[in-house]
Amino acid sequence: DLDAPSVRGNHEDVLIQYYRSEMLKEEGVDCPSLKPSYIAIAESFTPEQWKYLLDMPIYLRLPEINALVVHAGVLPNVELDKQDPFLVMNMRNILPDGSGSKSQGVGSAWVDTWNGPET
Numbered sequence: 001d002l003d004a005p006s007v008r009g010n011h012e013d014v015l016i017q018y019y020r021s022e023m024l025k026e027e028g029v030d031c032p033s034l035k036p037s038y039i040a041i042a043e044s045f046t047p048e049q050w051k052y053l054l055d056m057p058i059y060l061r062l063p064e065i066n067a068l069v070v071h072a073g074v075l076p077n078v079e080l081d082k083q084d085p086f087l088v089m090n091m092r093n094i095l096p097d098g099s100g101s102k103s104q105g106v107g108s109a110w111v112d113t114w115n116g117p118e119t
Contacts, residue, residue, distance in 0.1 A: 008056035009071030010089045016053055018042050058085050073110035075100055 008016075014032045019042060021031040034042070045053075059080060060069040068074070073091035074083055075098070084100070091100040093107035101107055 005060055006056055007060055007069055007071050008053070008058055008089060012053050012056060013089050014038070015042050019045075019050060019053075058083075058088050072102075073100065074114060075110070076113045076115060 014034065015038065017029060017032045018034055018039070020026045021029040023042070058070070059074075061067075062069060068080075071089050072087070073093075074080070074088060075091075075094065087100040087102075090102040091110055092104050093101045094110050094113050095101050095107040100110065
């Protein structure tokens with residue numbers, strides 16, 4: 001146990017969605033389509049491991065080095081608390097209209113338009 005912080009990404013998020021849908025039987029949560037290997041991983045987790053995943057933040061601020069950690073990307077000129085969590089965990093590019101996309105072949109890399117942790 002390293003007690004290391006980590007951010008939630010798209011893979012963790014689908015495992016959490018599976019957990020909520022299939023293991024907790026929460027209403028209104030759709031079961032994601034998972035490979036058998038993912039299901040085996042999900043079903044092998046201990047309660048402590050689920051707690052770790054569920055507690056993972058969407059982003060981490062590291063003010064001591066003026067950095068922001070995300071799994072995928074952020075939209076420029078949108079405050080962090082107003083970012084779409086799906087995009088923060090999945091985005092690769094910014095489309096010409098300023099929206100985010102998880103597709104690589106369209107728009108431009110989000111990092112080329114990001115001007116810093118809070119700007």
